Structure formats: C-alpha cells, structure tokens
Amino acid sequence: MSGQQTICGIDLGSRSVKIALMEEKAEGEELEIIRLESLDTIRFYREYGRKQGDKLAVDFTALGLPEVDRLVSTGYGRNTLELAGGEAIPELKAHVWGAIFQTGLQDFTLVDLGGQDSKIIQVQKGRMIDFLTNDKCAASSGRYLENMATILDLSLDELGEYTEAPVELNSTCAVFGESELIGKIVEGFPLPELAAGVNTTIVRRILPLLRSFRGEVIVFTGGVAHNQAVAKLLEEGSGRRIVIPPEPQYNGAIGCCVYATR
Amino acid sequence: MSKIGLTTTVPVEVIYAAGHTPVDLNNIFITGSEAMKRLEEAELAGYPRNVCGWIKGLYSTALQNPDIRQIVAVTQGDCSNTHALMETWEVEGIEIIPFAFPYDRDPDMLRLQMDKLISVLGTTWQDVNEQKKRLDQVRSLAGEIDRLTWEENRVSGFENHLYLVSCSDFNGNPEGFGHEMEEFIQVARMREPLSASSPGAVKGKKREIRLGYIGVPPIFPELYDYLEDHGARVVFNEVQRQFAMPFNTPDIVEQYRLYTYPYKVFLRIEDIAREAERRQLDGIIHYTQSFCYRQIEDQIIRKKLDYPILTLEGENPTGLDARNKMRLESFLSMIED
Numbered sequence: 001m002s003g004q005q006t007i008c009g010i011d012l013g014s015r016s017v018k019i020a021l022m023e024e025k026a027e028g029e030e031l032e033i034i035r036l037e038s039l040d041t042i043r044f045y046r047e048y049g050r051k052q053g054d055k056l057a058v059d060f061t062a063l064g065l066p067e068v069d070r071l072v073s074t075g076y077g078r079n080t081l082e083l084a085g086g087e088a089i090p091e092l093k094a095h096v097w098g099a100i101f102q103t104g105l106q107d108f109t110l111v112d113l114g115g116q117d118s119k120i121i122q123v124q125k126g127r128m129i130d131f132l133t134n135d136k137c138a139a140s141s142g143r144y145l146e147n148m149a150t151i152l153d154l155s156l157d158e159l160g161e162y163t164e165a166p167v168e169l170n171s172t173c174a175v176f177g178e179s180e181l182i183g184k185i186v187e188g189f190p191l192p193e194l195a196a197g198v199n200t201t202i203v204r205r206i207l208p209l210l211r212s213f214r215g216e217v218i219v220f221t222g223g224v225a226h227n228q229a230v231a232k233l234l235e236e237g238s239g240r241r242i243v244i245p246p247e248p249q250y251n252g253a254i255g256c257c258v259y260a261t262r
Numbered sequence: 263m264s265k266i267g268l269t270t271t272v273p274v275e276v277i278y279a280a281g282h283t284p285v286d287l288n289n290i291f292i293t294g295s296e297a298m299k300r301l302e303e304a305e306l307a308g309y310p311r312n313v314c315g316w317i318k319g320l321y322s323t324a325l326q327n328p329d330i331r332q333i334v335a336v337t338q339g340d341c342s343n344t345h346a347l348m349e350t351w352e353v354e355g356i357e358i359i360p361f362a363f364p365y366d367r368d369p370d371m372l373r374l375q376m377d378k379l380i381s382v383l384g385t386t387w388q389d390v391n392e393q394k395k396r397l398d399q400v401r402s403l404a405g406e407i408d409r410l411t412w413e414e415n416r417v418s419g420f421e422n423h424l425y426l427v428s429c430s431d432f433n434g435n436p437e438g439f440g441h442e443m444e445e446f447i448q449v450a451r452m453r454e455p456l457s458a459s460s461p462g463a464v465k466g467k468k469r470e471i472r473l474g475y476i477g478v479p480p481i482f483p484e485l486y487d488y489l490e491d492h493g494a495r496v497v498f499n500e501v502q503r504q505f506a507m508p509f510n511t512p513d514i515v516e517q518y519r520l521y522t523y524p525y526k527v528f529l530r531i532e533d534i535a536r537e538a539e540r541r542q543l544d545g546i547i548h549y550t551q552s553f554c555y556r557q558i559e560d561q562i563i564r565k566k567l568d569y570p571i572l573t574l575e576g577e578n579p580t581g582l583d584a585r586n587k588m589r590l591e592s593f594l595s596m597i598e599d
Binding site: 130 | 561564570573585588589591592593595596599
C-alpha cells in the first residue's frame with residue numbers, strides 16, 4: 001500500500017466506546033490524530049450496532065465517521081463480538097502500542113484504570129513482558145469514582161482536586177463503599193477530606209498490584225488518569241515517576257491505529 | 263462392597279483392598295451436567311457466596327448421591343474449608359473418615375494415618391500392597407498418555423487432563439479404566455502430531471506454544487480447547503499428573519510422600535521446574551480457585567519459577583468468561599512476540 005491512509009481504531013470498553021481516527025500521510029510517516037470520539041457503550045451497541053452473523057456491523061455513517069481504509073478494534077467486547085469488516089487485536093497489546101506511541105517510551109509500567117478494568121502491564125524494550133488484571137471486583141475502577149462523585153455531588157474533575165487528610169474508607173466493595181461514604185458525611189467530615197478519602201482508596205488498591213512490577217516510570221492511562229489526585233497519590237505511594245499521555249482515555253483506540261501501520 | 267466418597271486424592275489402595283469402590287466427588291461434580299446447580303444448592307443450604315466453588319459443589323454432590331454413606335475427607339494437605347464441609351455432611355448423616363497428610367512429610371506419621379485408614383475400613387497392609395501392584399499397572403498407562411502428550415505431541419491438553427485426573431479413583435473400576443486407556447493409546451499412537459496441525463500453525467504463526475498448567479484442576483475444562491484454538495497446547499498438567507503418581511517406588515508410604523499436592527509449595531515448585539525443563543515449556547498458567555488459600559502461594563510460584571506465568575482465576579463451572587479469554591489471548595500473544 002502506498003500514499004495516504006485513514007485508520008479507525010475502536011476500543012470497546014465496558015463503560016464507553018472510544019473511537020480514534022488517525023491518518024498516515026505517507027507510508028512510514030508518523031500517524032496523526034484527526035478525531036477522537038467517546039460514546040456510552042450501551043448507546044453505541046443500541047443505536048449504531050447491528051448483529052451480522054456472529055459479527056457486529058457498525059453504522060459509521062450514522063456515527064458521522066468518514067470512509068476509512070483500515071478498521072481495527074479491541075476491548076472488552078472483543079471476545080463477544082467482532083467488528084464486521086475489521087480486525088480485532090488483543091486488548092493489552094493495543095494499550096501497549098498506544099502508550100509507546102503517545103509517550104515515546106520503551107521501558108515502563110503501564111497502569112490503565114478504566115470503567116471496570118484495572119490493568120498493569122510491564123513493558124520492556126517496547127514489548128509486554130508481564131501483566132496483571134483485576135477480577136471479581138471493580139472497586140478500583142472509574143465506575144467507583146463516578147458513583148462516589150455523584151454521592152458527594154462533585155464533578156469528576158472536582159473530585160480529582162483533593163488529596164489532603166483523607167477520611168478512612170475500608171470497605172472492599174464499591175457498593176458498600178457508598179454507604180460507608182454516606183456514613184462519613186453524616187459524621188460531619190468536610191468535603192475535601194471525603195473526596196481525598198475516595199481518591200486514596202483507589203490508589204491503596206493499586207499499590208499492592210504494582211509491587212511485583214519493577215521500573216522507574218509509570219505510564220498512567222484510562223479514564224481515571226484524568227483524576228489529578230489519583231495520579232499524585234500514585235506517584236507518592238509508588239515512589240516512581242508518573243507520565244500521563246496526552247489522551248489517556250483513548251490510549252487503546254490509538255493503539256489499534258498504531259497496530260494497523262505496523 | 264459400597265461406594266466411598268473422596269474429597270481429594272487419598273491412598274485409594276486401602277479402599278480397594280477393603281473391597282469398596284472409591285468415588286472422587288470432584289469428578290462426578292464437574293462432569294455432571296448440572297454442576298452450577300449443585301453449587302447453587304449449597305448456597306441455598308447456607309454456604310457463603312465467597313467460598314470455593316469446589317467445596318460447595320462437593321457438598322451437594324454427596325447429598326445427591328445417597329448411595330455414598332461414607333466419605334474419606336482430607337483434613338490436612340488440603341484446605342481447612344474441608345473441615346466445615348465434613349461437619350455439614352455429618353449433620354446430614356454421612357459418616358466421615360478423616361485422613362491427614364502430615365505437613366512435614368514425616369514417613370512415620372503418614373504410615374500411622376494409613377494404618378488408621380486400614381483399620382477403620384477393615385483391611386491389611388498385605389492386601390493394600392497387592393492393590394498397589396494392581397493400580398500401578400493402570401497408572402503406567404496414564405504415564406504413557408502423558409508421555410505421548412509432551413514427547414510425541416499426539417494427545418491434546420484436555421485428553422491428558424481427563425485421563426490423569428481420573429487416576430484419583432480410577433473411575434471406580436481400575437481394569438475397565440485401564441482398558442479404556444489402552445484403546446485410547448492405540449488411537450493416539452496412529453495420530454499425526456498435533457503440534458503440526460494446530461490452528462496456530464495453519465494461521466502461519468511460528469509454532470505451537472507449549473504450556474504448563476499448574477494448580478488444582480480447572481473448574482472450566484473448556485480452557486484446553488480454547489488454548490488449542492489459539493495455537494497453544496497444554497503439555498503438562500501438574501496436579502493431574504500427581505494424581506496419576508508417576509513415581510518409581512515399591513513402597514506405598516514413600517509413594518504418598520513423593521506425591522506433591524498436599525505438602526509444601528516448594529516441593530511442588532521443584533517438580534514443576536523439572537517437568538517444565540523436560541517438556542520445554544514456553545509458559546505456565548497458574549490456575550487458582552477464587553477464595554482459595556493457594557492464591558497466596560501465587561507470589562512464591564512467581565518468584566521461584568523463571569517462566570512467563572499467567573495467573574488465572576476461576577469461580578463457577580459456567581465456562582470461560584470474556585475477561586479470562588482476554589487474559590489468555592494477551593498471554594499467548596506476549597509469549598509469541
């Protein structure tokens with residue numbers, strides 16, 4: 001293939017579907033991001049998806065996306081449905097490529113905290129050498145932050161401002177965590193301490209998982225990476241340098257596009 | 263002659279010598295068509311949700327099989343949930359015969375445990391040793407199936423799992439089971455090596471990925487076929503192989519000392535390292551059951567074994583879920599790179 005090509009990368013997440021549209025001006029040239037789009041997962045499947053045999057046909061016109069040369073997908077939905085007309089790649093691989101593309105680093109520990117999933121991947125010389133993912137419990141995920149922010153009546157950005165004097169939240173369950181937080185509100189703790197408590201809880205769950213992953217640098221991705229407080233607490237707790245790529249939430253979708261050019 | 267249930271592998275020679283038929287409750291639980299229902303029954307009876315699926319499955323399976331009136335339960339060398347399991351069975355009127363593998367592998371203690379089992383079931387050491395000779399013949403067939411798996415690549419990971427795991431009770435009929443294995447061996451020997459015909463090889467991937475499976479047998483045996491569909495094959499089933507006791511010793515006490523499963527994790531790790539080297543593994547899957555104490559040992563296994571390791575967690579007999587499939591795929595692609 002020669003000349004310009006447009007690539008669409010889709011990350012089928014548990015909470016949202018992330019779409020990256022990227023362009024390669026000429027073969028071998030650096031990819032450029034043209035557009036990034038995020039849609040609620042349920043809405044994506046309901047309004048734009050249609051089952052075609054055992055594959056998922058997506059109405060790209062309705063999505064307002066142009067014709068593309070390559071379509072690559074990844075994500076949680078990948079094992080249940082494969083996108084028609086596209087190629088599916090393993091999720092962790094997509095995230096590794098996305099992170100390498102976005103940071104230019106070759107050796108790092110990738111911490112991806114998404115809507116339900118937490119992933120930790122060790123990358124050495126540009127290759128994945130070990131990984132860990134959460135299971136059974138999503139109490140260290142974005143969904144937990146969303147729920148807690150709602151209870152505190154804060155936006156996610158506001159929630160991410162607090163790190164000082166965190167209240168102690170011990171519940172191991174995201175749902176019981178809500179009632180525990182309400183209990184703390186009743187006890188009269190100030191909002192900044194409550195918010196800091198929520199952010200601390202996430203980091204406290206991630207740190208033990210990080211223990212067996214060596215390395216100086218953590219690349220922090222996923223929607224949770226938008227939370228400044230979590231990033232700061234993660235940096236303090238792990239004693240490592242944190243790098244947040246420009247588009248942490250679209251890392252998987254960008255990785256799909258990178259795959260297409262390799 | 264009656265059926266005697268087992269919670270895990272015990273010296274079955276004693277049960278056979280006493281003229282009874284051993285029934286490994288794990289095997290009938292997991293091969294039954296209603297495994298998930300058994301689990302739900304245990305929860306309805308009051309078993310907590312955050313308890314091992316095998317324990318719950320075993321509980322209801324025994325109650326579903328009223329011809330099992332006695333159960334040999336392993337009180338040391340397996341998890342302590344077994345203690346409560348025994349007690350809930352006892353309440354239902356089942357007679358429990360405890361058996362303890364001494365943690366330090368002390369031969370005198372182990373002999374004493376076997377002595378007690380012999381006297382409870384009313385047999386003799388002489389008869390037990392006769393039974394050892396009988397069962398060793400069947401075990402050697404399982405050993406041949408294992409060899410055909412890793413050395414000649416003519417046996418699938420699931421077949422290997424199934425025949426080896428069945429050696430915990432020999433399906434209650436050692437000669438019948440032995441005959442079944444002989445027939446299988448004949449068929450397998452005629453096969454083309456699987457390593458040449460794997461879908462991975464067809465898709466133009468480099469070569470078949472050779473995996474070791476360590477830990478208790480999976481609650482989702484679909485795992486094996488899933489791996490083979492993705493260009494990898496399990497050529498070493500650690501605990502299942504232990505159930506088949508491939509030990510060259512005429513002494514039955516020594517045999518159950520060499521059996522690694524009930525003792526320190528370090529003994530298992532030595533065995534795994536030896537076999538991984540011999541079978542030229544590319545990677546290892548460490549399966550742990552949700553809520554199992556063996557999940558704690560995962561950190562030691564990772565520290566001591568110098569192979570790519572995927573820790574896989576299973577809870578219910580409801581097949582491989584999307585999350586575990588994602589993990590397996592990523593693991594295979596990591597090895598392949």
